[in-house]
Amino acid sequence: MSIGSKDRHGPDQARIAATEGLGMRTTELPLVVVLGEQEPPLLDRIKDRARLRRVGEPHLADALRAADALLVWDFLTDALPAAWPEEGGPRWVHTASAGVDKLLFPALLRSDAVITNSRGVFEEPIAEYVAGLVLAMAKDLPGTLDRQRSRTWQHRATERVAGTRAVVVGGGPIGRAVARVLGALGLRVTLVSRRARPHDAEFGRVHGFGELPGLLPEADWLVSAAPLTDETADLFDATLFARMKRGARFVNVGRGPLVVEDDLVAALHEGRLAGAALDVLRQEPLPADSPLWSVPGLLISPHMSADTHGWLEDLAELFLANFACWAAGRPLRNVVDKTLGYVPVGEAPGGTPHTEEGSS
Incomplete structure (x- = not known):
């Protein structure tokens, strides 16, 4: 099952799904839209594997219509609900935060898009x-x-x-x-x-x-x-x-x-x-x-408890690791359960139980 069919896989499977009428491009590199006024570090590492388009809130709606993936770098934005397209849109949304409350609006919840967060940094x-x-x-x-x-x-x-x-x-x-x-x-x-x-x-x-x-x-x-x-x-x-x-x-x-x-x-x-x-x-x-x-x-304090020297690089590294999974069709890390509103943590070898995700 491809990401176009509600799976967690990447653009290769999505391009195959395009032949089934899902509207994904088959010949171009995937378009990754980056929402934020500031340029995230380290993204040049994937410039040969994706088309990157950084936008601010005024141009978000136009960018989302053609996007394959969305990196919400400005994770405090309230612009996504109004900008989300009625049809189509990104099949993968990654936020540079642990909390995902700003992503849990009806149109995104109804969509096939997979949401991932930045658990592990904060x-x-x-x-x-x-x-x-x-x-x-x-x-x-x-x-x-x-x-x-x-x-x-x-x-x-x-x-x-x-x-x-x-x-x-x-x-x-x-x-x-x-x-x-x-x-x-x-x-x-x-x-x-x-x-x-x-x-x-x-x-x-x-x-x-x-x-x-x-x-x-x-x-x-x-x-x-x-x-x-x-x-x-x-x-x-x-x-x-x-x-x-x-x-x-x-x-x-x-x-x-x-x-x-x-x-x-x-x-x-x-x-x-x-x-x-x-x-x-x-x-x-x-x-x-x-x-x-x-x-x-x-x-x-001004929402700074998680922000230490080098935290932006840490966030970018996590996104790049997830992009590598997405591009290769492997399962993504930190997948949010849309019905719960956080990342369920499964039973680990050390006995860590199912828990909800925190927020930052």
Whole structure:
């Protein structure tokens, strides 16, 4: 079965499928459209095996009609739903992100296009970033910087993180990496996933989403690393924050719409939460006049938890490896299940269970 028949294979099979009326070109190199204002690194490696066309949002619709594959390099774009052709279009869509929520619009879901993501690039950097946020809040580094700016010498005691309890929501590779790093710091970590797993090889027990409210009264830290789906949208709201112990803290490195931001702000103002950190927000970039900038106890960063030196090259390398599979007709890596909205991770030799993908 070729990619034109809903398989995961590449342009050779697709050209054969053209004789069956699927409209793919039989003589030209495959057209790979790259969506993004910036030129991705390393793509010249495939210039003899593909026709590359980089476009911005204004020219996307025209480019998609003739495309065989689409690289969504600008993974924060909202332009795809309006630009997607009524018929035809790319048979393979790869995004330079772990989260795929911006690709799950009806026309693409109905199409034969295979979606792949960039799982494998972001897990460790995000886990390190979360650990940094936890340590920064526990050790009051923001307060130290404020006092340094005002030249105030004020000795203070800070908190230990070892022995505190963290609940990490998101059982995919990112959430698992976060849980692993926090555990290395001595935190007692509970992992929450889409479905419960009583015999997880690494964490012993993984709880289901339905168990989350019962875990919060004992949590010192609540970390969101879940993908954005219908099930997780607005998950972190006033009801959940009210169940948290007074003085707990919240971190979101998943997606902005996972959190009802007004409810989070209220929990901070009321003192229910001692602090919070948002690396992702509902509106990005966050406007300069947003009241979120000045909420006491709230740390805001510009969606950067996954971005380390060399990350663009890492993303390009992953795409090129997948392109080689596609061109050779081999199965692609990181294929998204369109019905779930993430990459299911199958049972591995080491006993890693099925998990959902995280977001970045």
